[in-house]
Amino acid sequence: AQKVTQAQTEISVVEKEDVTLDCVYETRDTTYYLFWYKQPPSGELVFLIRRNSFDEQNEISGRYSWNFQKSTSSFNFTITASQVVDSAVYFCALSLAQGAQKLVFGQGTRLTINP
């Protein structure tokens, strides 16, 4: 069975600080996909990134960056120069490449950026 763990339940930082959200996953499959979603107070899930298990290249998109390490089964998410609008709950998720492709979510990390 697949499992995703986000050990940080809540994080609170001051605006402009950098913050890293941790994600550790478990799966016996060799082909899988990892995701990060943002859930603002409105509740809608916003897709941020998808990574497949064969691509360990780190990715940067503006203030967002992701560090995928298969050796430690981690897929961490860093926000640099955080802004108040980044406040939300962030979910890491995993899906197998074969089969129904349903997502297994981590518990989520509630990020609060204080002005």
Added chain:
Amino acid sequence: GAVVSQHPSRVICKSGTSVKIECRSLDFQATTMFWYRQFPKQSLMLMATSNEGSKATYEQGVEKDKFLINHASLTLSTLTVTSAHPEDSSFYICSAPTSGGAFETQYFGPGTRLLVL
């Protein structure tokens, strides 16, 4: 990106009534859709996989007779909560992967907040 809609966005009902939630893919066809449930301050838990042209697949612990799923067309799946009770109050979210042979990203609807009194 792909758009998925849900209706209604909020619903309040009395205990014992049934509530229908619609999930639509607006600009793509989805042979598969997923229904998730999220209780306050908790993660999303998959309830069932909705399959166009066949029966839904339910996750362990989800009552198929209570949560009826009908994938009526390639763009519409409905979830009916039958004989709703206060413990069914939750945030229900659907998702749909974009079509294609290779894996595509799943897009989520805006969710439906259900409150059962």
